[in-house]
Amino acid sequence: MLSVQNVSKAFGGIKAVDGGSLEVKKGTVTGLIGPNGSGKTTLFNIITGFYPPDSGEILFNNQPIQKLLPSQICHRGIGRTFQITRLFWKMTVLENMIVPVRHTGWRTLFSQGVKKIEEEHAMELLDMVGLTKFRDDEAQKMSFGQQKLLEFAAILMSDPELILLDEPAGGVNPVMIEKIMTLVDDLNRQGKTFLVVEHNMRLVMELCQHIVVLDHGQKIAEGEPAAIQNNPLVLEAYLGSEHHAGA
Amino acid sequence: MKQSLIFRNAWLFVALIVLLAYPQFQKNQYYQHVMIMTMMAAVLSSSWNILGGYAGYTSLGHAAFFGLGGYLVALAHNRYGWHPFVSTWFLAIIVTGVALILGWISLRTQGSAFVVVTIAMVFIFRLLALNLSGITNGARGLTQPRPGWGDVPWSPEFIKVPFHYIMLVLLCLTVFVSWRIRQSKFGLGLIAIREDEGKAEAVGINTMLYKVLAFGFSAYFVGVAGGIYSYFFTYIDPQFIFDVFTGVTMVLIALLGGRGTLWGPVLGAFIMEPLGNWIIGEFGGTQIHLTVFGGILLGVMLFMPQGILPTITNVIQQRAKARAAQVQS
């Protein structure tokens, strides 16, 4: 579904992504892991159109997308959460749900802000994540975990086919992590594809069918969770070269 | 529920009636003049607010559209005999077109550079007006015939009255459009852009399109006002009408009343314009009125950055919450 081909991106003199490639198969939950600074978030930013790659191509459903605007990429069906949760803080929970747009035309642009049918859809999604009673509260008044759920639910409004999650479990308590994992799993069963950047290894190992490992902007390993766990290259990347894989 | 809706908006009907009747009971020309200028300031500021308030992009260059409207109307009147009260509505569409182009160029810059570019806009227009004297009569400016209708000029006692009503119509139109925008998806998107432009883009809002459209909308009413203004004073010249200060006043008024709200700019206008007139009346000989304006702007920015309306709304909400908490305990 998503094909990142030999993408490079440098900032100043530093190559954040250096010939990185990865494939995400439709209907899977793919994990993207690697030590800090390995280029994961940069790759996300490139895929979603915030930076143009210096070289390389990105294909989504066989269409190149590396030159598109982030809003266009969203319209193609890719949704994304941010490492540090980004919401429209002063808007209400409901309004945050309504803002994402999948299809725009001139008529939609000037139509009523919050339509009945959208409101219903939004309430369904809020229900799914358990935020129903907060609908008229300001986003900034919610707890950290609730905000993460809201961000997730909001991007579901535009019904994306591929969802990029940037550290969904970051800084969140174990109960919430379970909740998020269940959500991802359910949605995956319904046919949605995920690409997840995470440091929480349990989440990655349990949720992902396929894992790609990045280090210094390049792919150093990929495969099933079991294989990755025992891969010496991966351990070296995380722990440094003094440590070698034990038995 | 229905009752409270009417009750909440009753003040609007009262205000409208007062404004409609105003020229009938206020015969003093000076006060008629101030009211017209006040309504115009409300138009300018509300129009600016579409870009500057809802989307959060501070333009200091709207004077360019004001002056352009003024010049187009004056030229059309002098060359083709088009009456400004009719022509300004159409000529402002040209102004909007220009604004869309300029907006497309200037909105590609970062937020901070954007303000600078808008200032440059005013200067470019002023210089064009000064130098293209074949069309614009350069520094000598353009005059129009005495206001009237057909071949009949209006009598000196009556002369300001038509301007009052057309300005009132413009004000109602501007506020109405601003309200509709606020209620629409477009408006929601603009506010999203103001809150977090990157996030807005990420969730599918074509931010460039939205911003350019907002720019265009905000230019239209300013252009219409400029056209009426040039007729009202029957004279415009580049220095007079392409003045960055006009743009700053728009901003100050919106800030004072409450940037990003529907009625804030209107409220701000009804405070600042009479006040400003009084200040210029008292201190007009010197430049000190600039200092007073600067002081007010500074004061608002430092102590009431939200503006009057949101501050009052917050206070009311806090009181309501406190009362609710008291009732519960």
Place this chain on the structure above:
Amino acid sequence: MTMPSTHLLIQTIILGLLVGGVYALMSSGLTLIFGVMRVINVAHGAFLVLAAYLTYWIFQFTELDPIVSIVFTAPVLFLIGWGVQRYILSRLENPERSSVLVTFAFAITMEGLMGTFWKTTFRSVKPEYVNEVIKFATYRIPVTRLIGFGAALVVLLILYIILQRTNLGRAIRATIQDRSAAQLVGVNVQAVSALTFGIGIATAAVGGSLLSMIYPFNASSQTDWITRVLSIIVLGGMGSLPGAFIAAIILGVSEQLTAVVFRLYWSPIVFYVALFLILIFRPQGLMGETVREKA
């Protein structure tokens, strides 16, 4: 349009370069302030004019050469600038958004005060060499412009040395690059901001002193100057000193050339049109970074 002779062209370009140097000086403080604090100091033009008035005032009473009076005007403006940042600007909650309006408020407040105090007559400082011209090869160079250029170069050099060779300069550069990172390594960014603002306004003092003997001015000139200077830093790329320098030279030369090749009154417009044209293709300016602040 009159095609001038080569001699006149070169003469014009030389003059343009000299003028550009002074513009560069005037803009350097502004772009530095933006780089460190993300603040657009719209009052920069007003400070230029204030310095010009102070120089004029000093000259009226003591006949002190404008260049020498920099010794007085620069520290005074440094202190004012430092104070403004320390006590007012640092209290703003969202400096990037609100600095424009706040500094604009300053600008018009100052314009009002200066206009009230010194009235609206155009002023000029006329030291004894004001009309003298130096002949270089066959070219005539007004002494005031040459001195202006020289002073500008000296101050820019001092600025360069401060930035590259001193601890303060290092701290400033670090803060420009990454404010939070600088804080993490122990830079007192508040102090750096206040000092940088002071330095920026002090350069305006030098610029103003030069202005006083090259261009007639009054309180309302501040708008012309701020528009020029702001456009220079946008063209050059906000926060980039080399960019400001290049853009200033471009402005100086294009202004002079337009005056000679077309008509005098077209010259200001060339720059603004150039600004717009360049922004179409390079929204970040000549040497600015394509910071996708949105990401």
